[in-house]
Amino acid sequence: MKSIELCTGAGGLAMGCAKAGFHHLALVELSKHSCHTIRENQRLGIALLDDWHIHNMDVTDFDYSTISEEIDLLAGGPPCQPFSIGGRHGAFLDKRDMFPQFFRAVRALRPKAFLIENVRGLLRRNFQKFFEYIILQLTHPEAQPKPDEFWADHLARLERHHNSGKSDDLEYHVTFRLLNAADYGVPQKRERVFIVGFRSDLKANWSFPEPTHTNQALIWHKWITGEYWERHSISSKERPQMSAKLRSRLQRTGANLLGSMSAPWCTVRDAIADLPPPENTDMASHIPNHIYIPGARSYPGHTGSPLDEPAKTLKAGVHGVPGGENMLALPDGQVRYFTVREAARLQTFPDDYYFPCAWGESMRQIGNAVPVTLAYLIASSIRSHLRKVCHGDTLRGELYKN
Known part of the structure; x- marks a missing residue:
């Protein structure tokens, strides 16, 4: 199955998705140091990274028209500093908020599914309305904001559209959950928000994997x-x-x-x-x-x-x-x-997997990463469900022809 990853960082989420069977057509990452880490591991012959095409650039500048193949999974971890408890709490006022770029990618690529990871601060009470806005924009990605429209006004329009019951050409069933990585065998108490969406035409009925530990x-x-x-x-x-x-x-x-x-x-x-x-x-x-x-x-x-x-x-x-x-x-x-x-x-x-940078930069990359094991478990569940719903569509089509 084919995938695209945005805001790749040092590659934790990308490695988990690759282990689960997704083939990355492109990975986009702004940090030259993180790109250096991935390329150094490719040079060292890490098999999982062999066919990765890493683009060291701002995600706002990536041209999705260069991707001609159908995308099964769009994954990424938009910069979390706007919502981090340890950050500046700027949310939509923070220039590092890359959720609008993720919306753009969904519109352009129309992936069968998407996977987003972010900090638990995204669920803080003072971000509640903005989080609702994120979920509704992911549900109706083609209902774009008007020029110079404030996000709260756009949210009101999205709410009316969502409640109208009208179907869009491109629409997603979106679910989210706050997961503790320790509950899935990771030796770290790490709470992060995961948002998963399946394209509505697939009629997927997916839920997060249950804790194992x-x-x-x-x-x-x-x-x-x-x-x-x-x-x-x-x-x-x-x-x-x-x-x-x-x-x-x-x-x-x-x-x-x-x-x-x-x-x-x-x-x-x-x-x-x-x-x-x-x-x-x-x-x-x-x-x-x-x-x-x-x-x-x-x-x-x-x-x-x-x-x-x-x-x-x-x-x-x-x-x-x-x-x-x-x-x-x-x-x-x-x-x-x-x-x-x-x-x-x-x-x-x-x-x-080798980190070639100095201790501080390497720890920054590791601290920003998604645990590979947790990424693998979620991505494997998504892939299994995609195979199930897509294979079911194929069988129904063959029966119809006969």
């Missing part, structure tokens, strides 16, 4: 069976003490935990246990991107990610990389920065 199961494996500690060869003397708060909770809900059939959340230790300490240069030097970065310190609000929990959300940061989100908090109270390789694992990039 839970915190309850992790608690059970740690504090009831001890399986977690045994798996990592942590002796009973070395294991931390259960908090009084958790002990009280277990007394109330332990029976419910026992009934959980899901897998446990993956922790930082699960992700990096087989990597040598980066301080030991003799052992770590042969591992790409596994370089010790000195200077980490803990302060209020920035205490790092505990080793035996999923990591806090890795972030790129508007004013550089925040130390707290990109630090590891060790059981003995010490903190250190994650290496680029460790951070890449927390985002489920494969170990052979």
Whole structure:
């Protein structure tokens, strides 16, 4: 199946979609450093990237008339800074808002489906009306704003059009959900909004994949069976003490935990246990991107990610990389920065994916990325549903001919 990706970044979403079976005809990314990362991995022979055509340019300048083939999936992560809790909260007033360009791409390409990822701040109460506007514009992409029309006035027109029941030539069934990557096997508590649309003529009835991992199961494996500690060869003397708060909770809900059939959340230790300490240069030097970065310190609000929990959300940061989100908090109270390789694992990039830039730029790219595993799960579900509805149309056509 053929796809186009906008605002590609370092390629997390693109890799997940490619693993799911989508063939990228074009990928558009403004950052020269992110494009350098992708091209360097192509040079290194990463098979998944072999046929990627990366365009280092502003998405506003991309000419969709150059794409002659039918597109099954349009994917992308429009810059999230306009909606990020850690950003300037500019939304539609922020020049980095690329949603209008995504609308343009939908109109031009008429993809069978689209997939958008953005920060959870998009669902904040003060953005509620603008988020409604995004959903309605994606539902009716050809109902464009008039010249100099304010978005709120356009929203009112879209609402009237939507409620009129009139069918458009191009229309999408759109659904969205706030997902926590930890619930899908990613060793990171990362909440992001995903928006998925299927072209209405396909009559798709799609829903998001259900979570596969839970915190309850992790608690059970740690504090009831001890399986977690045994798996990592942590002796009973070395294991931390259960908090009084958790002990009280277990007394109330332990029976419910026992009934959980899901897998446990993956922790930082699960992700990096087989990597040598980066301080030991003799052992770590042969591992790409596994370089010790000195200077980490803990302060209020920035205490790092505990080793035996999923990591806090890795972030790129508007004013550089925040130390707290990109630090590891060790059981003995010490903190250190994650290496680029460790951070890449927390985002489920494969170990052979190399980040050629300096630590700060590499962490920016990783912090902006979609976890590859989560991207793969969603894209696989979309692809399976497209095969189902499109194959069904083919069969109905053949039966009609006969």
